[in-house]
Every structure is written in C-alpha cells, then in structure tokens.
Amino acid sequence: MDYDAIVIGAGHAGIEASLALARLGKKTLMITQNLDAIGRLSCNPAVGGLAKGNIVREIDALGGEMAHLIDHTMIQYRVLNKRRGPAVQAPRAQADKFSYHRLAKETLENQQNLYIFQDTVVDIVIDAKSSSITAVKTERGHEISAPVVVLTTGTFMEGKIFIGDYMAVSGRLGEPAAIGLGTALRKKGFSVDRLKTGTPARVRGSSIDFSKMELQMGDENMLPFSFDYDQINRPSLPCYIAFTNENTHRIITDNIHRSPLYSGQIVGKGPRYCPSIEDKVVRFPDRERHQIFVEPEGIGTQEYYLNGLSSSLPEDVQRDYIHSIPGLEEAQIMRPAYAVEYDYLDPTDLFPSLESKIVSNLFIAGQTNGTSGYEEAGCQGLIAGINAARKLENEKPLILDRTEAYTGVLIDDLVTKGTKEPYRMFTSRAEYRLNLRHDSADQRLTPYAYSIGLQSQKAMDRLSRKVEQIDMVKTLLDTRKIGKKPISALLKQADTTLDTVADEVPELKSFDKSVLYQVELDIKYSGYIQRQERQVQRHLKMEKIVIPSDFDYDALDGLSSEAVEKFKAIRPKSLGQAGRISGVRNSDMAVLMVVLSKSDKVNNGSKKADTDN
Amino acid sequence: MNTLYYQSDDIIYALATPFQPSALAIIRVSGSGCKKRLSTGFTRADALISSPSHTLVYGKLFDIDTKEHIDEVVLSVFDEKRGYTGEESVEITCHGSLYGIETIFSLLKKLGMRSAQPGEFTFRAFRNGKVDLTQAEAVMEIVHSHSSRGHSLALHRLEGDLYRQMETLKGQVLDAMSSIEVQLDYAEDDFSDEILFPYDLIEKTLESVDSLIETYSVGRMYKDGAKIVIAGSTNAGKSTLFNLLMKSERSIVSDIHGTTRDFIEGEGVIGSVPVVLYDTAGLRSSSDLIEAEGIRRSRNLMMSAHVIILLVDADDDLSQLQEHKELLEDPRCIVVYNKCDIAQKAVSPDVISISAKKGEGFARLERAVIEKIKKDMSADRGDSLIIESARQRDELVRARTALSNSIRMAQEEIPLDLIAVEVQEALDALGTLTGEVTSADILENIFSGFCVGK
16 A cells, blocks of 8 residues: 555645544645645635634644634634624634645645645546555556545535536636536446535725725624634734625626526526525515625635625626725725535535445545535534544544534535535534534633643643633632622623623633633523523433444335335434434334343343343 | 333223223224134134124124123124224123123123223324324324214314414425524525515414414313312302202212312213312301401402302302302302292393202203303304313423514524524424424424525
C-alpha cells in the first residue's frame, strides 16, 4: 500500500479528515484538483451562525481545525440571537476569504504525515472478495493504494453551473468539475442523485454607494471560536444592508422564464431555507422588499458578496435588478450569481461512522452526503477522518449521540433519514438543544478527543480548570446570600444577573468571563435543563437497546413490509434509531420492542449463567 | 398489558358478546391456522378450510372425543389481513345459552387454543397496523362500555372525529411552534419580521383544549355511569323509590351493599344512560353520633352526584322543603313528591309527583332524570365529541399546562428558546394522541410559511 489513508478533496470536509488522520499518525495522502482552491469559501464569506457556530466549536473541541482557521482570519464577529435566548445564541464571523484559504493550505503543508497532491480522482478500486476499497484511479492515470479512503467531493462530482441559458461543466465558476467519478460510483451500485445550490454575484466595493445603505457593525468584543485561545486581536469591518424594491421584483418577474430553474434544465432540488431571489419574489409576491447584506470578501480585495441575491437568471437580468437596488445603481459585477447542480450519494447508505455500507473502508463526508455549509462539511470530515483512522486500528468508531452534539444530530439524521434537499443544521433539529450550547462544546467533547488522541494533555488540563472554576463559582453563589436568599436562587429571577450582584461577590472578578457566563446560564436554566435531562435519559434508554447487525427482520411476524424494507436498508444500530426512520409505525416499534426485550432477557440470562459457572 | 402473553402467536378466542343469556352469541377466534384447527371439531371441515374470506359457513361443532354435537353454528371467515386483528380469524355465531358458550370454550381449549388476555385482540390489530392507538383505545371502551349510548360514543371516535379535532389543535400548535422556531433558527437579521410570541394562536388553542378536557367527565359518566343520589328526610320513601328504580329497567344490579353501610348503591340503566344509584341516610340533624356520621357521608356523596332526587313526603312538604333548603337551589336537584296517592293536598304541576308504592309517575321522573344528566353533560356543546380515556385526558392536561406556561413566560419576557420548550411539550402531548410531530415537520412548516434565508 502506498499510504495508510487517502482523502479525496481539500474542502472543509477534506481538510478536517486529512488533518485528523495525519495527526493520529496515519500516512495520509490528500488529493485535490487544485492546490490553489484548498479551503475555499465558495459561497458566503462567513463561518458560524445559528447552530453552525456551535458546530465550529464542536469541531474545535474534537481536535479539528476550523475554529483556528476562522479565529486567525475573521474580519467581523457577532453573537447572533442575543435577544432570543442563550440556547440558540451562536457566534458568526466574516472571514477574509483569501487568508482563510492560505492559512488552511499552510496548516496542511506543515502537518507531519500529510502528503498533498494535485490530480483528479475518476474511479475507485474495490477488492471483489471483501468488497472493500483498495485504491483510487486518477485522471492522469495514477493508481494509488491505501486501505482506507475518505471521499469529500463537495459540488464537484459531475458538477454543472447555470447562469440563464449558459451551462458549464464546473464545480465552481471557472473550475472544472470532477467528471467520471459519479458515473463510476453509479456503476458500482451507489445510489446517486442530484442536488442544487446557488451563490450570489460579487460586486466591486468602489462602485457601491454605501451611504445609501444601513451600516451593520460587528460586536465590539471579538471572541475566539477555539477553546485554545482566550482572546483574539483582529480587525473589524462593517457589513451593509440594502433592500430590494418593487422595481427589482418586476425585473425578476418579467424575466422569470429565462431562469434554468423554471425552464426545467436544473433537476436537482435546491435548499428551501436559502432560496434564490427569484424564488422569494415568486413565492412571496406581497412583500414589498427583501433584505440584502453586502459583505466584504476580505481585506485586500474590492469584492463584495451580495448576500440574499443568489440567482440563476441570465447576467443581463442580474445586472438590471442589482442596479435597481439603492446603493448598487452603479455596481460593477465582478462575478455573476450562478446555480450549481451536482451529484450526491444517498447518506442512508452509510453507517453512523460515515463508512459506506456498500464498499467497506470507504468513508464519505461533506456535501457529497447531501449537506450544505462549511461547518456541516467540516464536522463530517472530522468524524470520517477519526473513524477511518480507528478502522485501521480495529477500534470502535466514534459515534456521537444526538444528546451530546449537533454533529451527532447531523450524522444521525443523514444516515437514518437521508435527505432530499441540501441538509443544513438548524437548532430545531436538535431535541436537546438546551444541552448543546456553544460554550459547553469542550465539556461535551474534548474528553472524547483526548482518549482518541486528537487533544493534548494541555487541552484536558485547561478543561479541568474550567470545570473546577465553574464548580467554585457555583459553590460561591450557593453559599453567599443577599438577605436570606442564596445568590444562586436570586439568579433564577428574570431581572437578576451576575452583573447586578457583582458588588456583593467581588471574588467573581477573578474568574474568566466564559466561566461566569456558563454558570449564569446553568443556574438560570437549571429547571429546564433538569427537565430536559429526564428526556435525555428516556432517549438514551432506547439508544441502549441494541439491534444486532445480523438481525433477521424477515423472520419477524407483525412488522409491516414497508418497515422490514426500511430496517433492512438502514440497519439501525439501536431501537432508538429504528424509531427515527421515517415510515416506521408505532405497531412496528411495538413488535420490535417486544422481540428485542425478549432477546435481551435471554442474553442477560445466559450471561448470568456464564458468570455463575 | 401482559406482554408475556402478547408476544405469542397462539390462536386465541374470546366471547365478543356479553356473557349473559341471549338468543345468539359470538365467539371470536384469531391466529394463523385457526381455520384448520377449528375444522377438526366442525362437521363441514372441507367447506370451512376452502371458504374464502368474508363468507359464512354453516355447520355443527362437535366434541372431538365423544363426537357429540355441541351446537349448530354459523362461522364468519376472515383471511389474514382482512379481519379485525389482521390475522386469519373466525367468528362463531352460536346459541346464547351460558352452558352452550362454556361448552364451546372447552372445545376450543381442547383444540389447542387459549382464551385471550384482556385487550389482546386489539393489541394484535394494533400490531398488524389495523388500528391506531386512538382507535385501539376506543375498541377497549366498546368492550367495557355499559350501555348502548356509550357504545355509540365509542364508535364515533373510531370514525375519527376526535382524531380530526385533535389534529386541528395539533396543527395550531405546530403553527405557533413554527413562528417561534423560525425566530430561533434564523438570526435577527436573516428574519427581520417581528412575530415574537403568537398569543392569539396559543390562546385560541388553549380554549379548545380546555373544552375538550371538560368533556372528560361526561365520557366517564357514560362509562362508569351517572351518579344519582336519592335524598330526603327519613320515611320519605327513599328506599322504596330506590328499589323501584333498580327494577324499572332490565338493569344489571351488580352490587347492592348491605345495610351496615350508610348508603345503599346499585347499578342500572335509565333511558340509555348507565347509572349508579345511591339511597342515602335520611338527612336531618341528629344527636346520635353514628347517625351523624352517616349524614356526613351522605352529604359527601351528594357533592359528587350528577343528579340529586330530593324525595319529599307530599303530606309534610313544607317542613321537609324547609329542611333541605340548600338543595332546592342546586341545579342538579329534582324535587319529587312521594305518596301522592295518599296525600291530601293538590300537588303543583311543576314538581314531579309519584307514588313509589304504586309505581305511578315513574315515566315522568325518568325523563326528568335524563334531562338533568344531559344538561349536566352537554354544557352547551352542540357536538358529541367526548374524550373518554384517562390517557387522553392526561395528555390534554399536559398540553394545557404547557400552553398556559408558555403564555405566562411570554408575558414575563422570558427568552423564546425556553418558551419553545413549553410549546414543544404541548406539541408532544397532542402528538402522542394523533401521531408525532417531527422537527422535519416544523421546518417544512417554516419553509412553506415564512420568507426566510438571505
């Protein structure tokens, strides 16, 4: 074998997968079509956001890189949803696109055990006997072998971009698609389908009249995503808000027939949560205006990103409607908006470890699995990399539960339910989101990374210090009283905060702000956290009822034929997962529950007999 | 339920009609292979085995040991997936003598079948996807229901009216949830519309949930019977009236407690409503300690009654009415003049006069009792949608608590992410009754209803 592991792709999933494998001591080859596109932010120049910001911090806690990359390249920082509640608050940062890519490339290049090579993978080699992957074939005729492979192709597998009636075989504007791999995988029995996404136009800053727009500043206090840093020192650039108007909408409606989406050229399904401007205008005809965010793409560039104007309309229409927006009357379009359609693989063909059920030792991550977003891709890449490395060691895969990480929710959703549109994380997808706050990602996940070997003793020490401090502050607030009530009881009132009691407890000043923040939330939310804890326990009980991997559903009376089919396809690991499969009925669960609890008793019985002997 | 039994695929049988003498009775048999098994004790074995689903086979059951004929029966045959349980099943229509039924039972036992556990037929139907949980409960209640009206209420539910009503409520909570979640899933600047908390929607739902919970006592009344208390002074003739009421219909008097108690209780049917009738100790202040205790208990009983019949001796009405002044104000109370046959005074046409001894005026009393019960139960609700199981009531109460919590929290300006926990709880509670709402459903609702995304 040439390498211990091969990672196909150098996007946000590929970066995390490669680094994890190399850091776990595996001789890893990263193959990318273009070294100059490593870690490119293809769409919006920002990292984080609701639920996504939590994922970035989870990646960090698990020993991944995304938080470091954004911390060193951010040009604006904001905590979103401050008014709507701590459980759904999350950090978001504007990124300097060029620096982000450059730092990603530099980090990869500096990584021991990691090899980087520019070529395009067009096929995979499978050992017929074991149906496991053994090598990859490239466009330039190389056949490179490795016992595990991580596939992270993003939008490049059979990618096509559309601008009006212009169509090009590309993964991004101006970058050729990876042709052949999708077709090869189809032939090998993978279930491949099409998805669509889009990106707006970039315009030249010097041609924008910012005085006609609203200013949107970042938070004064910029905080790091990574738990490794206490503070960061980065410049803060403003964003701007512009609005469409009736004229804009008229231009779009008049030309809607020229969109490849409406003419039926694009077959892939787009993300409903992030519709194109033509979608918004058509679906919500009563709205007088839509918001447009004008975001800088970096410090050394004039390019501005028109967030909210993604489109696949022809360029002349784009020009007209952009010019109809106050402040953008004279805007020079540097890159047009376009839609991209690409192959994705049905993620229900994956185990929760992200290993393929069809070809063993092949792990798949990122947009290839039907997700959308840098963060969603990154966390999958990390888990795929970790589990590929563990597979080499014959170790059990790391599978995060829905109760402990958005990453766990995301992967469980993908492999259990699949997706028909680009899957984006939302806080509402997590049943136990009160437990998944971004500030607690290290407590939730760093110990896993440490035991796997992706976090250092230093990180663990820092975590223990944080936990200790949290305990100290809690004890302090439990014992210190104002009047007859302990401060911790007072904090449960809506109008009392740690700031309002600061004078009574001067010792608080010596603790980290992040510690105080967490304690305050823990106390304020304790009733709800406890309540959720009961639900968590119920959930875990179902997760603990394991379904053997060779379980014979056909032999089970009383299951609906639909359920039998689904169970056989998904092969759920637990009763809990079985219950989340769509189309499974209560009656199916009742039957399964009855049978599993019966066999559980039998097993326990025999185990007991063993120990008695 | 007894899952130990439930797990098996045994052929099970049970009497589907009440165990009481009647012209005909039906015994249900269910389980794979039951046709063949039954045919070994049936004179027309081949006809039974070859008969297609939903056909009738006439023949005789015989004792497999003595070959003696047991009964002339008609077998209704259902193939797998076709009948009530979704399994192969046979319904035996036989003669309804208790002895005859018992004899058939012992034959079935001899054939290797076993008597079904309570609810086991329904569990199998549920397991085979033939009924959903709401329907399964309704069926259980048909089995337990005491009267024909109770029966039709249960049938009503099977047809899904309650299901639809709950679906509507769930839809409203889903909409409320979506308008909260959209604010949690999209940052302030992505979703700038100020919705905040959907007070109107939640309050509207809360009202409907409330009135549905109210119907629970009515449902109970049909299942457990309306409580009717006969009150009145000693010697007004309460016991005579009690006995007459118990006999007046073909009522099942399951239990008449002895006189050691302070009141006598019996079950019967008035109109079509099952009733539990109580004959109380005479109501008058007494210095006798034991009697005083009896009176105290009678008063407690009256507190929970649906109807109180105040029996007054027509001869002594003024003083007796004076004695029960507070009852006269009670909307549940019906004043009945007894001994009108021997009474000297003319009785006003507004009150009911009967002769408990001679049984006169009875039809009128029954009508009045039914009127009172109906008034008590309908409480201005035009429809007959009624929740009958404690589980449904409990879930609705859970939804109610959560919804009112959410309103209170919104008023206190507690952040939306916590309020969402309460609304989710309400959604879960309603989902338990009619089918779960997943986060995908919420997102679906958000995407179709709100203009989101940059």
